[in-house]
Amino acid sequence: MGIREKRRIGKLLESSDIESVIKELYHLPPSRVINPLIGALCSNDEIVRWHAVTALGQIVASLADRDMEGARVVMRRFMWSLNDESGGIGWGAPESMGEIMACHSGLAQEYGHILVAFMREEGFFLELELLQRGLMWGLGRLAQVRPSLLKEKNAVTYLLPYLASSDGGVRGLAAWALGLLHAQEAIPALEQLLSDPGQVRHYLNRTIVDETVGSLAEKALANIKKHHSIKGHD
Template sequence: MKSRQRKSEILTMLAHDDLEVIMAALEDFSPTDLINPLFSALYRSEEQLRWHAVSVLGQIVPRLARQEMEAARIVMRRFLWSLNDESGGIGWGAPEAMAEIMAYEPRLLEEYIHMLISYMREDGPLDFQDGNYLELPALQRGLLWGVGRLAEKQPGKLLKRQVVVDLIPYLKSEDHVVRGLAARCLGLLAGTDVSDSGDFTDSAADSIAPLLADETMIRLYVEGEFVDTTVAALAHEAMARLATLSDAVV
């Protein structure tokens, strides 16, 4: 099959409503045949197509890693390069896809989690210049979705890297999706094992509290489905988790 025909066929599959059907249909393709069409899909305007590409990458790249780890690393480096100013691009979908991949491939998680976190951080003094802060709110949305994905799958890895302090400033973002996703991340982290959570309940709760009255609508992608909610609803969920954590600590 020619590459153009293969790309067209894969994009058509990604537009299907059922993610399980998509995954089953794509089993006939090798990971290397899927990578470029999936990268292309991340830049498409169709919401469902883009997000399904993120989900598929989260399964395909770990499969590729089991076959040839260096090939999987090359994929991750492509995402990193797309977020680099020198690339000349924007890096749409890169944080989301990186996180989805790391959620299912522990070796890539260990190697690249620090890079995902770096996109929340400014550069420090000369000896501590490890930040690659993303300023564009649209990219921050993807980044915080990705952090939330890892908060669901690997919360301890994030907490050990002290991401709570990185998340709190996003609660004051002018972008409502960023605010809501930040609250969701903090709630997910609060729901993890108490021994890893540390004492962040008070500072997080105080920062989330102003969002409890924010009824701005948000559309989330959760486990292959789209969910309509509000910033306030996400804030309430986070506060409930924080309260549970606080009670457990006491």
């Protein structure tokens, strides 16, 4: 792909109408779109970064429907970028993996355990807090669509320690994910976070929002209690 087309895709991602952007990207072969989207994950513009994550979810899911091995190559590329031996840092990789798996059940079945393994010290543990924020978001995004899959992978057990992270973004996004997983085990720790003033800037329903750890903990508790109250009346 030429530099001109890469710039064109980067410019498209600046649009506030991500749905129109994705429709336009669908007209191009995935091989011409995926590399510029991955490159956009390192943009200085947070809108561009998040729109790249959203677009990757749709484009790679569409690719998987036609060429599963081609989609696996993309997933393995993200995994490699998070490996110390890659020489890179893997910015945007956990978020993109979570978004892609939220969009495609087959890829979620194959790679869901990898996202969980990034939390495990005996697995592929991510040490950098900024990457941990991305991981918490990726897990939360996947939990929005496929909570049962993450529960099967014992994600709740590995998420709980992140509520005590020194990083407010990690704490808040871990709370968000645990709320989506309706994790009763998290209730005591979430209650301890209700007055936490830590700031969390994240991407929710395709909009960038600013919240506190305390507000995310409060919403998580409400999700958990509502779910189990309804379940108890079934």
